[in-house]
Amino acid sequence: MTGAAGTLIAQGHSYTPADIEEGGRQYQSSCSGCHGPAGDALPGVELARGQFRRGTSDTDLIAIIQTGIPGTAMPPNSFSDQEAAHVVAYLRNMSAVRTGGVPTVLRGAGDPARGKALFEGKGQCTTCHRVHGRGPRLAPDLSEVGATRPLPELHEALLDPSATMRQGNRPFQVVTRDARMITGRLLNQDSFSIQMLDSNERLVSFQKTNLREHGFIRTSPMPSYRDTLTMQEVDDLVGYLVTLKGFNP
Amino acid sequence: MMQRSHPSRRSMACALVFALAAGTLVEAQVSFERILRADQEPQNWLTYSGNLSGWRYSPLTQITPANVEDLELQWVFQTRAPAEANEKFEATPLVVDGVMYTVLPPNHVVAIDAATGRMFWIYSAVISPLARVCCGRVNRGLAILGDTLFMGTIDGHLIAIDAKNGKPRWDRAVVDPALGYSFTLAPLVVKDRVIVGPSGGEYGIRGFVAAFDTATGTEVWRFNTIPAPGERGHETWTDAEKTAWKTGGGPAWVTGSYDPALNLTYWGTGNPGPDWNGDPRPGDNLYTDSVIALDADTGQLKWHYQFTPHDEFDYDATQVPVLVDMTWQGQARKLMLWANRNGFWYVLDRTNGQFLQGKPFTKVTWATGFDEHGRPTRVLEPTKDGTLVYPNNQGATNWYSPSYSPRTGLLYIPSWMDTFSRYFKVPVEYTEGRQYVGRFPTMAFPAVRTPAGAINQRLPEDGYGAIQAFDPRTGERKWEFRMVDVTDSGVLSTASDLVFAGGREGYFFALDARTGTPLWRASVGGQVSAGPMSYAVDGRQYVAIAAGSVLFVYALRQ
Numbered sequence: 152m153t154g155a156a157g158t159l160i161a162q163g164h165s166y167t168p169a170d171i172e173e174g175g176r177q178y179q180s181s182c183s184g185c186h187g188p189a190g191d192a193l194p195g196v197e198l199a200r201g202q203f204r205r206g207t208s209d210t211d212l213i214a215i216i217q218t219g220i221p222g223t224a225m226p227p228n229s230f231s232d233q234e235a236a237h238v239v240a241y242l243r244n245m246s247a248v249r250t251g252g253v254p255t256v257l258r259g260a261g262d263p264a265r266g267k268a269l270f271e272g273k274g275q276c277t278t279c280h281r282v283h284g285r286g287p288r289l290a291p292d293l294s295e296v297g298a299t300r301p302l303p304e305l306h307e308a309l310l311d312p313s314a315t316m317r318q319g320n321r322p323f324q325v326v327t328r329d330a331r332m333i334t335g336r337l338l339n340q341d342s343f344s345i346q347m348l349d350s351n352e353r354l355v356s357f358q359k360t361n362l363r364e365h366g367f368i369r370t371s372p373m374p375s376y377r378d379t380l381t382m383q384e385v386d387d388l389v390g391y392l393v394t395l396k397g398f399n400p
Numbered sequence: 401m402m403q404r405s406h407p408s409r410r411s412m413a414c415a416l417v418f419a420l421a422a423g424t425l426v427e428a429q430v431s432f433e434r435i436l437r438a439d440q441e442p443q444n445w446l447t448y449s450g451n452l453s454g455w456r457y458s459p460l461t462q463i464t465p466a467n468v469e470d471l472e473l474q475w476v477f478q479t480r481a482p483a484e485a486n487e488k489f490e491a492t493p494l495v496v497d498g499v500m501y502t503v504l505p506p507n508h509v510v511a512i513d514a515a516t517g518r519m520f521w522i523y524s525a526v527i528s529p530l531a532r533v534c535c536g537r538v539n540r541g542l543a544i545l546g547d548t549l550f551m552g553t554i555d556g557h558l559i560a561i562d563a564k565n566g567k568p569r570w571d572r573a574v575v576d577p578a579l580g581y582s583f584t585l586a587p588l589v590v591k592d593r594v595i596v597g598p599s600g601g602e603y604g605i606r607g608f609v610a611a612f613d614t615a616t617g618t619e620v621w622r623f624n625t626i627p628a629p630g631e632r633g634h635e636t637w638t639d640a641e642k643t644a645w646k647t648g649g650g651p652a653w654v655t656g657s658y659d660p661a662l663n664l665t666y667w668g669t670g671n672p673g674p675d676w677n678g679d680p681r682p683g684d685n686l687y688t689d690s691v692i693a694l695d696a697d698t699g700q701l702k703w704h705y706q707f708t709p710h711d712e713f714d715y716d717a718t719q720v721p722v723l724v725d726m727t728w729q730g731q732a733r734k735l736m737l738w739a740n741r742n743g744f745w746y747v748l749d750r751t752n753g754q755f756l757q758g759k760p761f762t763k764v765t766w767a768t769g770f771d772e773h774g775r776p777t778r779v780l781e782p783t784k785d786g787t788l789v790y791p792n793n794q795g796a797t798n799w800y801s802p803s804y805s806p807r808t809g810l811l812y813i814p815s816w817m818d819t820f821s822r823y824f825k826v827p828v829e830y831t832e833g834r835q836y837v838g839r840f841p842t843m844a845f846p847a848v849r850t851p852a853g854a855i856n857q858r859l860p861e862d863g864y865g866a867i868q869a870f871d872p873r874t875g876e877r878k879w880e881f882r883m884v885d886v887t888d889s890g891v892l893s894t895a896s897d898l899v900f901a902g903g904r905e906g907y908f909f910a911l912d913a914r915t916g917t918p919l920w921r922a923s924v925g926g927q928v929s930a931g932p933m934s935y936a937v938d939g940r941q942y943v944a945i946a947a948g949s950v951l952f953v954y955a956l957r958q
Contacts, residue, residue, distance in 0.1 A: 176826065178841075179826075179839045179840055180826075180828065180835055180837050180838060180839060180840070181834060181835045181837075183840040184534060184535065184602070184835070184837075184840055185486060185535075187844065188840065193486075218529075219529065219532070223486075223528040223537075224487060224533075224536060224537050226531065226532030226533065227529065227530060227532060227578075227833075228532075228579075228833070228834055228835075229831060229833040229834050230834070318857050318859075319857040321857075321859075335428060337857050338857075339856055339857070340856050340857075340884055341883070341884055341885060341905035341906070341907065342883045342884050342885075342905060342907070343857060343881070343907070343921070347638060359730075366860075367859060400741030
């Protein structure tokens with residue numbers, strides 16, 4: 152173990168922006184082919200959320216990056232300790248870096264308690280969204296939104312919901328040959344069939360031969376909060392959303 | 401107890417066993433003559449592509465467009481353990497006289513009763529922990545000669561295995577896995593040699609095609625796909641330091657073809673290294689992204705054609721060369737058909753490499769066409785801020801086998817339609833054993849589809865998958881079978897005018913070879929990342945396909 156890597160590890164998760172940036176370069180060239188640019192291409196592995204199959208500490212991860220995992224698709228890589236530590240630095244900050252740049256100050260994250268009150272009250276967010284097992288399933292479940300979406304994107308989603316809709320969150324609509332219209336979330340589709348969660352939260356499957364039309368609805372059904380909340384209230388709402396990290400506090 | 405056996409009964413039993421063994425022995429010896437005349441024993445599948453011309457065509461006719469809807473599952477064979485995400489089941493089985501041989505990922509060879517799916521033996525190669533592969537711990541199959549099977553391993557060994565008992569006969573460490581070399585292809589037997597090329601184009605390897613004595617494993621010849629100083633083609637590596645060739649890539653990771661009349665073996669080569677930044681390797685970078693025609697006895701280069709000079713889009717030319725004799729513009733010619741990862745499909749003269757035709761089979765923006773020598777007119781390159789390029793990094797097709805039917809005269813291409821990537825140019829340095837690529841391009845389609853169930857929520861404008869049929873005589877597209885998701889499946893055509901293929905959606909299906917009309921499908925519940933093949937046992941025709949971590953075998957309902 153070199154001194155530099157040791158220092159990084161000793162400091163826990165405090166990495167410099169330069170470490171993170173260098174790690175990002177290494178990640179893009181050596182890791183993203185299998186793990187994907189967002190670190191979520193392999194089942195059971197979500198690097199951006201700190202979800203690894205094996206190992207949790209920085210030391211574990213550095214060892215895995217260097218020696219691979221024998222008997223699996225994870226190959227050994229001839230990274231130095233320091234280079235591997237840079238990759239770990241990137242992984243630890245990946246979700247923030249991905250579209251928001253290296254985090255410095257959490258710009259615009261307001262008071263979580265006030266945000267929670269807005270979420271459940273004035274904002275009427277719970278009419279559609281589910282958090283920690285409560286609420287409807289049709290709109291995106293926000294239980295992990297603080298871990299999966301960078302802060303600027305949360306702001307944008309509140310002000311312009313259609314701009315940053317993610318794949319899988321787009322509303323989907325089918326019209327059957329007998330003129331029934333069903334909207335909901337697309338779960339999967341292939342050349343012959345469609346699987347979705349309809350607006351009554353039923354899992355439904357259709358053969359395309361029985362449909363008159365089917366496709367995504369390009370605009371989000373979520374209202375913009377640009378005119379209904381103040382910027383301080385939007386900040387507070389974001390301040391609450393960033394606390395949602397996938398576990399029930 | 402043995403001493404008390406009745407002598408006469410024992411010798412009778414011995415005689416019977418010997419007679420059976422002798423009978424089997426004669427039948428099971430796969431001479432090269434048999435491989436050359438594979439069309440005369442349609443019940444067998446003796447090479448990766450079914451014949452040495454790379455057709456993936458079965459002369460069997462029991463399953464027809466009229467009865468294909470009566471296909472039903474006969475047996476399945478599951479891999480030994482849940483496959484790792486990247487351990488895709490890519491192998492095409494061989495079938496010899498009722499026995500099937502295939503490879504479970506990464507390097508487990510099995511012999512199976514081809515009629516029932518019951519296993520005779522399994523041989524598991526011990527894989528070095530140093531093995532590193534860019535894109536999956538995979539293997540695409542075996543070669544056979546006599547009663548010996550040949551397998552390349554992901555840690556760079558070539559192993560000869562006794563087809564009767566699964567015991568290794570010789571095991572040669574050909575390349576160094578710590579430097580990123582591996583073998584994933586099915587070897588090709590030509591005469592008494594077994595020919596292989598490495599994977600590793602993402603690790604700055606120096607590619608080659610090499611032939612080994614089938615009896616001993618001794619290397620007989622090697623053609624380096626990246627020429628050294630003084631060798632022909634080296635002048636296309638023009639960096640001032642004169643070092644780029646050493647890490648120039650040019651792997652050969654898909655099985656080649658062979659023309660016995662010309663005694664030429666044809667191989668496609670992969671991308672130059674590093675993949676997405678060509679600045680360290682100025683020049684055309686021969687013989688990357690090329691087809692090379694080698695003398696099968698000496699390995700000497702007879703001709704080459706480079707599909708993508710100075711590639712910066714990872715457009716490996718690692719496709720199966722399809723060899724066809726047909727009338728071309730009024731003249732009988734020996735042709736080579738080639739649907740390339742770069743989005744064009746080509747007609748070449750395989751006697752001399754002359755470019756006859758190149759046409760896009762999907763949306764292509766990196767080049768606008770060809771000059772009279774067949775050199776593409778390239779108009780795009782990666783940039784610091786990203787350049788949008790069609791087709792995407794995985795290409796318009798890839799290693800997935802095409803098929804050619806001599807009955808329809810059509811070339812069938814597994815295609816990724818209208819896909820795109822954004823390519824970035826970033827500084828890149830070579831370090832031994834590490835990926836030497838640059839920045840991974842963006843893609844709406846993942847390079848590897850890993851979840852067991854295909855989850856598909858993409859927008860239609862991100863592209864789609866298709867099986868396409870082209871007429872080489874006219875250049876015309878005859879039909880397209882369109883899929884929502886892309887496909888990593890090979891294509892099989894048959895003498896009863898059926899086409900079999902699958903895709904990432906987890907279907908295996910049959911199409912009418914003349915119209916593309918879907919006639920039958922089975923939901924196999926996992927990604928098809930292999931080529932279909934067909935064989936017969938006791939007069940009954942079977943079709944086999946690997947999907948997910950399972951081999952599925954179908955035949956007509958009895």
